[in-house]
Amino acid sequence: MPITGMHCANCALTIERTLRRKVPGVVEAAVNLATERATVRYRPGQATRADLIAAIEWAGYGVVQPAASDSRFDAEQAARQAEIRRQTRALAVGLLFTGFLFLIAHNWLFLFLTVYGFTSLDNWVYPWWVNFVLWGLATPVLLYTGRDYYTGAYKSLRNRTANMDVLVALGASVAYGYSVVVTVGLLHAPTYFETAATIVTLIKVGKLLEARARGKTSAALKALIGLQARTARVERDGAEVDVPIEAVQVGDTVIVRPGEKIPVDGIVIAGQSAVDESMLTGESMPVDKTVGDEVIGATLNREGRLKIEAVRVGEETALAQIVRLVERAQGSKAPIQAQADRIAAIFVPAVIAIALLTFLGWLAGGATFTTALVRLVAVLVIACPCALGLATPTAIVVGMGKGAGQGILFRNSAALEQAHRLDTVVLDKTGTLTRAEPAVTEILLAPDAPPAGETRILQLAASAERASEHPLAQAIVAAAQARGVPLHEPSDFRAIAGQGVSAQVDGHSVLLGNRRLMDEAGVPVDGLEGAARALQARARTTMWVALDGRAVAVIGLADTVKPGAAEAVSALRAMGLEVAMLTGDNRATAEAIAAEVGITRVLAEVLPGDKAAAIAALQAEGCTVAMVGDGINDAPALAQADVGIAIGTGTEVARGTAGVTLLGG
Incomplete structure (x- = not known):
């Protein structure tokens, strides 16, 4: 389940604890902060998805639930984009008001007025109302820009835990509250409104960058889903009709034309073709398919028309399984991350205790209340990993x-x-x-090959393949062009699905393809069988060449290193x-x-x-x-x-x- 509202490792721990404690039947709950996703195993008889969502929302977090017309990936992307826009607005407010706070609190505004003659160093007196201006500028930063930290701290404390939001909210609030006390005249000391605003604003910079980075996490999954065909052509009541991919059912007869994606996993019941399965296997060589062969959804039908019986659809297809594998891998926690989660559970209480001890220690050592308070705020802020995250990016x-x-x-x-x-x-x-594309590696000639030899055979073979889009055909044409061999225009070209091509070239009948094509055409290949076996032993794909009914060569192709x-x-x-x-x-x-x-x-x-x-x-x-x-x-x-x-x-x-x-x- 995609989760919203998480800010740190303790947020993930809070959701895990809530699911285990509040929902009977939960066997295991794991929440990954980086992917913003919860993986829950539960007993269906004791819990439902609605129970899980209710528990997560009780803890103060959200679950992205797509509308009926949207995929869950679209819904997650929309939620992330909305979160980035909200964080951007909050940061803009923080930067604007914090900028004015610094100008005023550090006398930069006074220096500006002095330079342009509006005042002078001789008559400068720090006005009594300046602190009220600083108070007014700092308040919207804490209430608007820092709202997430206060709500996060509230959620955490309500669940009897202490996350990083508690540190940020406490550090900013102590500096802000102390400054308010000074402003209303109860203490005579410097104010720290700009410190409170800076804490919130700088950490918000890190949160926005983090939100943008997490927004890219689902890009790979969305690209995978985009490989799926949107529609399928099925036989219904004796007619071929296009239907949404979601409407295809197991047992439907699906029609796939050359150049189209195969929409579902199935079995070929009619037709022959070569199918590009590189999406699944990574291999560049198309795979011949005929009746009884299995085909995989999202692979590309290159040549012939296929009629397929749907065997697996929707979440059961091979593509859907790949998506689940990626999700599971991205959402899994490494051992070091589990260790970090355990440390996070005790980190915040320990930091708060250290901050209080620091405050009391400075007071006991004779420091003023103001000095001790500044040290307390410093411990809270520096200990926050968000602040550390602002210190370490330089090395990164x-x-x-x-x-x-x-x-x-x-x-x-x-x-x-x-x-x-x-x-x-x-x-x-x-x-x-390897290069991920086939290339001609050898051309082995029959003992009775034409006198012109290898160059002439390559010329005729490449000329016959000029009209084919098959990767092996393109490799043969590329080999001829690389050698500067002039090509002829073929006539009577015919692509034979799953076998090869035939054509008339320069007065010769050319047949080029696999061994089955030779056998079905009645072409004897006895003189080349040994050469073909030698090529196959070296992991070559073999293409047989016949001229005028006689096998004259076998071409070896391979993906080169x-x-x-x-x-x-x-x-x-x-x-x-x-x-x-x-x-x-x-x-x-x-x-x-x-x-x-x-x-x-x-x-x-x-x-x-x-x-x-x-x-x-x-x-x-x-x-x-x-x-x-x-x-x-x-x-x-x-x-x-x-x-x-x-x-x-x-x-x-x-x-x-x-x-x-x-x-x-």
Whole structure:
């Protein structure tokens, strides 16, 4: 459940305690401040969602509940934007009035008047009414800009806890109250109205920055949800009709045309096509689909028309499961965070006790009441982590600036802090170690190939593929263009879904595709079977070329390793880091790439959910893990890792989930 109104770790602890104490049947409650989300396990027979919401609201916090027409992500985003606007207005008021307070309280206004001849140093007397002006300027800062701290302190004390709001409210109120006493003439001493206003205003700066940062937390999840098709074409009463994706039911027959996203998880019941599953697996090679094959929602149908029976819809689809994995990883608490929560529970009472002892100690040592009171306020303010948060950004900014200068962008300071503790780096394969696009690696000729050889065969094959949008076709065309081979315009072009293409090129009948295409066309391939097996043993994708009914060559294609990948792996190992590869690709391909870059530990054929589980298993062993990836399928693992590192050339979802982005790719 998305929560509103939290300000510090004690707020999260308060909600956890309230849920456990006030709602019978709650088994476990965990609240994550960074993601503003509560995860609750409860027994349905003893509690309901409404009971949970009522308990959270009793504690003084809110639960975002979307309207019927909105998704919960839209509702959360709207609530966060409203919170940012409210915080911005409060900060504007605080800055305005605190600015005037400083001008007056520190005689800057008097100096301004002196410079321009309105008064002089000879006749300056501190007017009696100035303190009343300061009182009037400080009051709206505390009541409007500081309202959150007072309401937060009230909620906390009502729940018999003391959070950071109590420190801020107490520190500001003591300075303000003391100054009021001086102003009405009960004491003759300096006032500290500007101190009270400054406490509230400066900490509000930090709160606004924090609200903006938290507003970005759900961006990756929203981008994931955006991958889902909005509508689906289904058969109803013998006709094809477009319906909202929410209206699709298990068992419906769904029609998907070439170039469209597959709207739901299902089984192909008619048609053939090549489907781009890179969203799920991260692999660039399309997967051939025919009757009986499973297809996944949000993947892209590239070629043929498919008729699919819906098997999983709504929250049961693979995409929805990926979203849940990312949510769970982002919302989970690291062991160090749990320790911090325990410290926070006793921190505030301890600080208040220390402040009182400081006050009494100074009085006992002969200091004036004013001096002792100033020391008390100082302890309250300096002890507040919000104030500490204003003192530490300098180091953070310098570190992030150094990183940015080298193409390393940190999305948050936690990633920067955690990076120096890393001992294990897990690398995705496609798009991280490799270019994420197929390229021609070999062309092996049949013994009776045409005299012109490799160049002529590449010319005819690339010419036939010019009209195809298939990634393998584009790779063959790119190889011909890279070698400066002139291409011909094909005629009688025909794309054969899931198999390849046929065309007439320069007087030859060209057939180009997989082994099944050769078999169905009756083309003998005996002279090239050994060459094809050799390519497949090296993890190559094979494309067969037939001219005029005779197999003349087999083309090997593969995703090639990025320049510098092997050097990067070597550098990581030299730093004492363990390096592993985690990929959804088949084992043969994964091990071939791993050997090329110098990685010995390989986890292959791993789905997105298992990637996050693999990272969690390493963490359970005591490893501090960095996950490096670029794809949507990497998002759960990036969120689970201690430090998620996204390749800048990768997907928006990956960059939104990771704490670090490498601009260079």
